[in-house]
Amino acid sequence: MAADSTLTAATRAVQWRGELFRLPPGGHAWTAQNVIHLVRNIRDNGLREMVRSGLAETFPELEIDLHTSGRAALAWSFRALADRSGRSEIVIPAYTCYSVPAAAVSAGLRIRLVDVDLRGQIDINDLKKLPLERAAAIVVTNLLGIPESVDSLKTIVSEAGCALIDDAAQCFGASDSGGRAGARGEVGILSFGRGKPLSALGGGAAVYRAAAVAGCERPRDAGPGPASVFRAIADAMLYDIALRPSVFRMLCRVPSLGVGETRFDPDFERGGMAGRNQALLSCGLDNAEEHARGRRRVAESMAKEIQSVSLFEPMVADGAVVAVYPRLGVVAPSADARNQALIALTAAGAGATAFYPESLDCLEALKPHLVEERPCSGAHELAGRLLTLPTHGGLRGRRLREVLAIFQKIGYRAGS
Ligand SMILES: Cc1ncc(COP(=O)(O)O)c(C=O)c1O
Known part of the structure; x- marks a missing residue:
């Protein structure tokens, strides 16, 4: 797995192009139809109704x-x-988005970490070891658009008298035999942030059976008025420009923008969804299925190619599971191989990332909020070996061949 001279030469050869070009790791451009749709609906308040009915159809x-x-x-x-x-x-899986524990801290609660396997899914044997008498909820986070199986979790959750939260922030549109991601627990969570399977450049939702949170004050949101629809159009246009590889490369170099940074920050705004995000969500709902189909095709085909030439293990859904792949996760044969691959893939401008920098058991800022500090070796291993590739379709042709050559060089599969 050590870097060889051919690889170093290959890395240098693509470096100059990577400096001019950098694919974004996720996200999709808005279409002309989306903008026309917003312009047509700038006056009336029909967009709010479209969002409500679009989500109600799904849930x-x-x-x-x-x-x-x-x-x-x-x-x-x-x-x-x-x-x-x-x-x-x-109870939170020890490898997931830092926003999940940040939300628990914001709600004034303590966190108990549960270990995960190499697909980022809750390790049931580890969960069985945890005392759950004080747990209000266990969260499944359905990493990288692959719905996690919740059958055995449901039994544990009901015996412990707590709730299951099906966090589908990365998984809108996915499903398995247990149902739609987001609808398989007492509460489901959606995020409409940048790069999510259903994007509105911001916003989120809770979907739930009424009895689960009876009596709680619900957030209030005003529908999108003309000013917020104008703002939505401007945001969509700027976002499309930012996604261009030559522009994205420059934005990555502006430290104050923090592009691609993962921060633990429990001090965030709470309340109802902004009108401009609701306006964009009405377009996102129109795009979601087609985008998911496209990403699925790209992810499955890249996964096959990576597997055929290297020992890197792409994260793909099994059998009857329908995944949505906001990005394709790839687990390297070792942490060293992951780090070498990331350097070479970044030099090639391939839009590869390490995903979350650390497992939550290693995150210093989180330690005061943990019920107990316990090492989570599965999460730690995953944090060291995971990388992601874009599935928006920009990684193709010669650049994709370069990417496959990098995987082959670093994680050579005998016989390939
Ligand atoms: C699993 C998961 N849950 C929750 C969130 C939080 O969503 P938002 O960024 O909209 O606050 C994210 C964000 O990436 C996430 O990945």
Whole structure:
């Protein structure tokens, strides 16, 4: 797995092009039809109704509240479930988006970490070891658009008398035999942030059975008025420009923009979803299915190619599971191989990332909020070996061949 001279030469050869060109790791451009749709609806307040009915079609029989972000929806749900149960802990997988523990802290609750396997899914044996008497909820986070199986979790959750939160921030549109991601627990969470499977450049939602959070004050949101629709159009146009590889490369160099940074920050805004995000969500709902189909095609085909030439293991869904792949996760044969691959892929401008920099058991800022400090070796291993590739379709042709050559050089599969 050590870097060889051919690889170093290959890296140097692509470096100059990577400096001019950098694919964004996720996200999709808005279309001309989206902008026309917004312009047509600039005056009336029909966009709010479109959003409500679009989400209600996906989550029939569930209550839907729109929040300012996915983490705000999580914090609201955590607080509601803690008040209902009189409990003060939330169980969170030790490798996930830092916004999940940040939401628990924002809700004034303590965190108990559970270890994960190399797909980022909750390690059931580790969960069985945890005392759950004070747990108000266990969160599944359905990493990288692959719905996590919740069958065995449901049994543990009901025996422990706590709630299951099906966090589908990365997984809108995915499903398995247990149902739609987001609808398989007492509460489901959606995020409409940048790069999510259903994007509105911001915003989030909680979807739930009414009894789960009875009596809680719900966030209020005003529908999108003309000013917020104008703002939505401007945001969509700027975002499309930012996604261009030559522009994206420059934005990555502006430290104050923090592009691609993952920060633990429990001090975030809470409340109802902004009108401009609701306006964009009405377009996102139109795009979601087609984008998901495209990403699925790209992810499955890249996964096959990577597997055929190297020992890198792409994260793809099994059998009847329908995944949505906001990005394709790839687990390297070792942490060293991951780091070498990331250097070479970054030099090639391939839009590769390391995803979350650390597992949550290693995150210093989180330690004061943990019920107990316990090492989570699976999460730690995953944080060291995971990288992601874009699935928006920009990684193709010669650049894709370069990427495959990098995987082959670093994680050579005998016989390939
Ligand atoms: C699993 C998960 N939950 C919650 C969130 C929070 O969503 P938002 O960024 O809209 O606050 C994210 C964000 O990436 C996430 O990945």
